[in-house]
Structures are given as C-alpha cells and as structure tokens.
Amino acid sequence: MIHGRRWKRLILAVFGALLLIPSAVYAESRTDVTNSTGAGDAHLAQTPAPEMPAGALQALVDAGAPGATVNVPPGIYRETVTIDKPLTLAGAPGAEIRGSDVWNGGWTHRDGYWYRGDAPDFGTTGEWCREGSNGRCNWADQVFLDGVPLLQVQGQPDTGQFAINGQREVVLADDPSGRTVEVTTRRAWVVTASHDVTIQGMTMRHAADRPHEGALSNSGHANWTVQDSKLFHAHMAVISLRDAGNAQVLNNEIGFGGRLGIHSWNVSDSMIRGNFVHSNNREVFEDGWEAGGMKLSKLSRTVVTENEVAYNDGPGIWCDVGCQHVEISRNRVHDNRRYGILYEISSHGRVVDNRAWENGWGFSDWGFGAGILCQNCRDTEFAGNVVAWNADGISIMSQHREGFTDVVNNHVHDNVIILTTDWSQNTYMLAWLEDWSGRLTAPSSNNRGANNRYFHATPDGAFLPFTWGQYERYGIDDLAGFNATPGEDNGRLISHEEARGILEGLGMPVEPQARD
Numbered sequence: 001m002i003h004g005r006r007w008k009r010l011i012l013a014v015f016g017a018l019l020l021i022p023s024a025v026y027a028e029s030r031t032d033v034t035n036s037t038g039a040g041d042a043h044l045a046q047t048p049a050p051e052m053p054a055g056a057l058q059a060l061v062d063a064g065a066p067g068a069t070v071n072v073p074p075g076i077y078r079e080t081v082t083i084d085k086p087l088t089l090a091g092a093p094g095a096e097i098r099g100s101d102v103w104n105g106g107w108t109h110r111d112g113y114w115y116r117g118d119a120p121d122f123g124t125t126g127e128w129c130r131e132g133s134n135g136r137c138n139w140a141d142q143v144f145l146d147g148v149p150l151l152q153v154q155g156q157p158d159t160g161q162f163a164i165n166g167q168r169e170v171v172l173a174d175d176p177s178g179r180t181v182e183v184t185t186r187r188a189w190v191v192t193a194s195h196d197v198t199i200q201g202m203t204m205r206h207a208a209d210r211p212h213e214g215a216l217s218n219s220g221h222a223n224w225t226v227q228d229s230k231l232f233h234a235h236m237a238v239i240s241l242r243d244a245g246n247a248q249v250l251n252n253e254i255g256f257g258g259r260l261g262i263h264s265w266n267v268s269d270s271m272i273r274g275n276f277v278h279s280n281n282r283e284v285f286e287d288g289w290e291a292g293g294m295k296l297s298k299l300s301r302t303v304v305t306e307n308e309v310a311y312n313d314g315p316g317i318w319c320d321v322g323c324q325h326v327e328i329s330r331n332r333v334h335d336n337r338r339y340g341i342l343y344e345i346s347s348h349g350r351v352v353d354n355r356a357w358e359n360g361w362g363f364s365d366w367g368f369g370a371g372i373l374c375q376n377c378r379d380t381e382f383a384g385n386v387v388a389w390n391a392d393g394i395s396i397m398s399q400h401r402e403g404f405t406d407v408v409n410n411h412v413h414d415n416v417i418i419l420t421t422d423w424s425q426n427t428y429m430l431a432w433l434e435d436w437s438g439r440l441t442a443p444s445s446n447n448r449g450a451n452n453r454y455f456h457a458t459p460d461g462a463f464l465p466f467t468w469g470q471y472e473r474y475g476i477d478d479l480a481g482f483n484a485t486p487g488e489d490n491g492r493l494i495s496h497e498e499a500r501g502i503l504e505g506l507g508m509p510v511e512p513q514a515r516d
Contacts, residue, residue: 049094050075057081057097061089072202078102080186086196091203091229099186099215100144100206107176113156114172119164120185122208125236127259133284137258140208140235142184143170149233149256149282150174184208184235189215195244198225207234214240214263222246232256235283237263245269252276258283261312262294270302277309287314287338288363298322308332309340316359320344329353333371337362340371340390345404349380357388357508361515364391367431371417376401379409386416388503389512393417393429393454396447398440407440412449412487418499420457420512429454431467432487441469441486450489454479455499457512 057077064070066085074094078101083089107116122140129137136152143150143162150162150172157163163171170183189204199216207215215234218224220243227250231238238257241247241264251274254261261277277293285291292314296304299319309316309331316333319326323346333340333356340356343349351372360369367373369391372382376399387393394417398407417429430452434440440447466482467475482488494502503510 052077082191084193088198091201096203097189098205100182100184103181115169117169119168128286130284130286137283137285144182192219195221196223200227203230205232209236241267255279259285264296266298268300272304275307278311281313300324303327305329310334312336316340318342339373342373343377344375347378351382353384360391367395370395382412388418395431398434398438400436408445410447414451416453418455428465448486452491453494455494
C-alpha cells in the first residue's frame with residue numbers, strides 16, 4: 001500500500017504522462033438538443049477517456065497552494081472533490097468528474113431480467129411531483145447505459161428503463177454484457193469550503209444531489225465562479241447558489257437536471273451570463289412550484305444576460321420572492337413548457353431586450369402562458385422585448401398574495417408582441433390582469449404601457465385580446481380601445497411583412513410551430 005507523499009508523487013507522475021496525450025482524443029461530440037423529453041441525449045455521447053485512480057483529483061487539489069491554478073489533466077475522476085482554499089480548478093479538454101461508478105460485472109440473470117445488488121440508498125426527498133408522474137421526482141437513483149440515462153420505474157422495467165427492488169438491487173431489462181453501466185453513487189461533484197474558488201473548463205455528470213444543495217454549489221461562499229464547463233444530469237439542481245455575494249455563472253452548458261438548471265437563494269451582486277440552460281426537469285417535478293431552467297429567489301443587484309434557456313419542462317427564467325434590482329436582459333428564451341420569463345413577488349427589476357418564443361403552451365390559463373410575465377411585481381420596467389408565438393404575449397398580474405399585494409409602478413413599453421391565437425388557450429396579447437379587489441388600475445398605482453407594437457396572425461378584423469383590470473369585466477377587443485387606457489399609449493399594429501422582418505433580423509422563427 002502506498003501512503004502519504006509517495007502516493008501524491010505517483011499521482012502527479014501519472015498526470016504528467018497524461019498531459020502528453022493529444023487532447024483531441026478526448027473531444028466530446030455534440031448534436032443539437034431538440035427538446036426536453038429525451039431527444040437530444042445523443043449529444044452526450046463521448047469518446048473514450050481514461051479512468052483515473054480513486055482520489056486522484058482530491059490529491060491534486062490538496063497539493064495546490066492557496067491562490068494557485070490547479071490544472072486537471074484529461075480523464076474521468078469518480079469522486080467528490082472538496083476545495084477548502086482559494087484556488088482555480090482548470091480542466092483540460094476531456095477532464096471530467098462523475099458522480100457514478102462503473103458496474104460492468106457482478107450481474108445475474110433471472111426471470112428475464114438482469115440484477116445487481118447494493119444500490120446506494122439515497123432515500124426519498126418528499127418533493128412535489130407533477131400529477132401523473134407516480135412520484136418519480138422523489139427517487140434520486142440514476143443508471144446510465146453507454147452514457148444514455150435509463151428511466152426509473154416501479155415494478156418490472158422495459159428496455160431503456162431500470163428499477164430498484166426491495167433488496168436494493170438494480171434491475172435491468174437490457175442485457176448489460178459488453179456495455180458500460182454507470183450507477184450514480186455520490187451526491188455532489190465538488191464541495192466548496194472556501195471563498196474565492198473558480199472552476200473552469202470541466203465536464204461533470206451524474207449526481208444524486210439533495211433539494212437546494214445542487215450537484216455544484218458555492219455552498220454559501222463568496223467570490224465563486226464556474227465558467228466554460230459542461231454540467232449534466234443532477235437529480236435536483238445542476239448548480240445551486242446561496243447565501244453569498246459575487247457568484248459568477250459564465251458560458252456553461254447546463255442540461256438534463258432532474259429539477260432545475262440553476263437554483264439560487266439569497267445571492268447578491270452576481271452575474272449569470274452566456275449559458276445554454278436546456279432540457280431540465282427530467283424527473284417531472286411540479287413546475288408551478290419549482291422546476292425548469294432557472295429558479296432564482298431573493299436575488300439582488302444581479303444581472304441575468306445573454307443566456308439561451310430552452311426546451312425546459314417548466315419555466316425558462318423565474319425570479320421569485322424578494323428579487324430586487326435584478327436585470328434580465330438579452331436572453332433568448334424559447335420552447336419552455338411554461339412562461340418564458342417570470343418576475344414574481346419582486347421589485348425594481350429590468351426585463352429588457354429579451355427574445356422569447358414558443359413558451360407557455362403547457363399551461364396557459366388566464367395569461368400564465370406568457371412569453372414574459374409579471375406576477376405581483378412592482379417598480380419594474382419591461383422594454384425592448386420581442387415575444388412571438390407564445391401562448392400569451394406579456395401579462396401583468398395582480399393577485400392577493402399575503403405580504404405582497406400592491407402591483408404598482410410597472411412600465412411596459414417599446415415591446416413587439418407577435419401572436420397566433422388558439423382560443424382554447426385563453427390567449428392575450430398585452431394583459432393587465434387582476435382577480436381580486438386590488439388597485440392594479442388605480443391612477444395612484446402608476447401602472448402604464450406605451451409604444452408597443454402588435455401583430456396578430458389571424459384575418460383582418462379578428463378579435464384582438466387586450467385587458468385592463470379584471471378580465472371578466474374589462475376585456476378590450478380593439479387596439480383603439482386599449483390605447484384609451486393607461487395600459488397602452490400609442491400602441492400600433494404592424495403588418496405581416498414588418499413582423500416577419502423583425503423576426504428574421506433577430507434569428508427567431510417567422511412562423512409558429514405546428515400544433516395538434
């Protein structure tokens with residue numbers, strides 16, 4: 001057995017040899033991600049990479065001096081790494097942390113299925129799963145066959161599925177012989193135990209993280225950055241930010257999270273920029289509570305910008321409960337099951353210059369299918385956005401919410417709203433909605449709209465749905481009537497040619513996608 005310094009010297013010698021291997025050998029192939037329900041997994045296919053000794057990456061981190069850059073050679077590191085000093089962890093192409101272990105032996109075949117025991121017992125999380133999902137979101141177990149995730153079921157699995165029986169055996173319908181089976185055995189990829197930590201250029205996969213902890217997290221430490229990395233397949237949130245300032249999430253691909261791509265709580269003075277956040281809520285959590293692309297709470301003095309947030313089985317970007325002085329700008333938000341961007345129970349926001357399309361078709365009651373939605377927000381500007389082919393355009397909602405009832409000082413101006421109507425979906429273009437005896441429309445509330453442009457893909461003279469107040473009483477079916485309210489001033493209709501030119505210029509779809 002090798003101990004102490006001899007062990008570390010051996011690991012560092014192995015790393016030195018690996019650095020001589022051309023990095024192209026470890027390049028990851030990627031195809032376009034097309035949706036959030038399974039297609040797109042092919043982009044996770046990997047070329048072979050060497051398996052590194054247990055504890056190898058932790059030894060490298062331990063050997064690094066505070067403030068150093070620790071260069072991680074290519075290879076697969078199956079461990080949870082603790083970083084307890086300020087440093088930068090910089091991965092070479094092909095450097096991966098995986099929360100799974102390879103189970104290529106020990107399988108037995110009986111009754112038409114393949115069994116192997118000793119699956120880790122992560123317990124159940126007691127979370128709110130979407131109706132009809134059979135409680136699947138509470139199971140943190142993960143199994144991957146040749147890099148592709150299998151779907152966990154109760155009882156007898158079919159091909160492409162797995163089960164965990166009462167003896168904690170993994171049960172497969174697919175023959176594992178000659179194939180790579182990976183079973184998740186760890187909660188996290190990295191445990192941050194210091195301020196001033198940067199993680200860059202890493203790929204990380206497979207984690208059974210707990211609620212609100214994240215497979216990768218700042219863990220309450222400030223000056224934390226993750227950038228230029230690929231992060232996939234956490235059970236709950238791929239990234240979790242909490243209880244600190246100056247968190248930076250920059251230019252990452254964040255996908256296939258069981259619940260969320262990015263979660264935050266009580267974070268300030270931070271930046272979320274340039275990320276591709278896609279295909280999250282794979283485990284079908286209730287997306288009206290917490291799921292989808294991003295769920296950010298108690299966020300302050302922070303910018304969320306230049307991200308692409310797409311194909312999530314839930315909302316795209318959601319800032320909820322006490323967000324203040326948050327800018328959500330220049331994002332491309334599309335093909336999410338619920339609203340594209342939501343600013344909820346929050347204040348002093350700027351939602352500007354975003355592009356949102358094909359959002360909200362999974363749940364569109366009463367304006368909730370909006371490309372951009374304010375739900376009980378105040379003192380917020382919505383300007384320069386282009387929203388097209390969503391179930392609703394832009395919605396400002398006032399509901400009786402304990403502790404936050406005044407929806408005031410909101411300004412909706414200079415947006416482009418392009419809509420096609422399916423009347424079964426309660427479609428609105430710009431809607432100021434109130435379902436109680438609040439003060440949304442009171443002059444003292446200073447809610448107002450101006451200079452918005454509208455295109456409606458129905459024949460001339462069709463019903464144009466605007467609202468100012470409780471929609472049962474104040475539905476307005478023409479723009480002239482809407483312009484006479486504080487909800488719009490100088491709004492105008494644009495032609496099909498003008499709408500098409502705007503969409504083409506921005507690289508957005510010029511027609512809505514086909515629907516059943």
